[in-house]
Amino acid sequence: MSLRITISTKLRLLTLAVLCCLSISACATGPGYDQLIRTAVPLYDQQNQQVYEALPIPSRTVEISQRSLGVTSGSAYGRHLEISYLSQQSIEDVLTTYDSFLLNNGWQAVSEKRDSVNQVESIKVIYFGDSACVQIYSLYQDGSTTPMPGTNYTVSIWHDFFAQPFSIPTPSGTNLCWEGGACLQCPPVTKGE
Numbered sequence: 001m002s003l004r005i006t007i008s009t010k011l012r013l014l015t016l017a018v019l020c021c022l023s024i025s026a027c028a029t030g031p032g033y034d035q036l037i038r039t040a041v042p043l044y045d046q047q048n049q050q051v052y053e054a055l056p057i058p059s060r061t062v063e064i065s066q067r068s069l070g071v072t073s074g075s076a077y078g079r080h081l082e083i084s085y086l087s088q089q090s091i092e093d094v095l096t097t098y099d100s101f102l103l104n105n106g107w108q109a110v111s112e113k114r115d116s117v118n119q120v121e122s123i124k125v126i127y128f129g130d131s132a133c134v135q136i137y138s139l140y141q142d143g144s145t146t147p148m149p150g151t152n153y154t155v156s157i158w159h160d161f162f163a164q165p166f167s168i169p170t171p172s173g174t175n176l177c178w179e180g181g182a183c184l185q186c187p188p189v190t191k192g193e
Contacts, residue, residue: 036168037077043166044070044079048157051132052081054105055155058097061087064152070184078161078184084152091138094153095125098136102127107134110187126187131163133186160186 045068057063064086070079087094103109107129115122120139127134138153161167161183 040164040166040168041079043164044159045081047132047159047164048079048081051134051157052083052155055134055157056097056101057085058087058089058094060089061085061094070158078158080156080158080184083155083157085155086152091123091153094138095123095136098127098134098155099125102129102134105129128187131160131186133158133160158184158186160184 048068052066062085064084066081066083068079068081070077099109107127110126110128110133112125113123122137122139124135124137133156135156136153137156162185
């Protein structure tokens with residue numbers, strides 16, 4: 001049996017979908033709710049800063065930049081601190097420094113992913129401790145695991161949006177993470193879990 005949908009039917013379905021999304025978004029992310037979430041920004045930033053201050057900086061490594069992102073930028077729920085570094089060490093040595101420190105202090109390695117595209121390799125390692133995550137991400141070339149000249153590795157730190165004493169409960173019947181928003185959860189959760 002063949003199902004044929006006319007352009008008129010597609011437009012009606014699209015209109016219905018948009019109206020549903022708008023009504024869900026209005027309930028889930030209305031101005032009052034967004035304002036409540038923004039009150040938690042300094043608290044998330046303080047937690048992330050505490051983790052940052054405890055992390056080691058590998059030898060022959062310099063911090064390049066630091067920024068906090070989330071909540072106030074788009075529809076991201078939660079905050080993360082992103083720190084960029086430039087190291088003269090191999091990425092394996094950098095990862096060993098973090099791995100040793102984090103595992104010796106009760107953190108768990110959650111995932112490690114390595115990819116290669118056009119001789120540029122990437123690595124992303126995520127650690128979980130309490131309700132916080134630390135992610136180390138780097139690009140390197142030709143499988144050498146030595147950072148490319150002028151590039152860096154990045155450490156991202158975030159806390160689970162829903163697991164803090166000051167977390168703002170979501171409106172009943174909504175899931176902000178999958179209804180137009182991106183929620184910082186730790187350990188990370190993928191759609192459908």
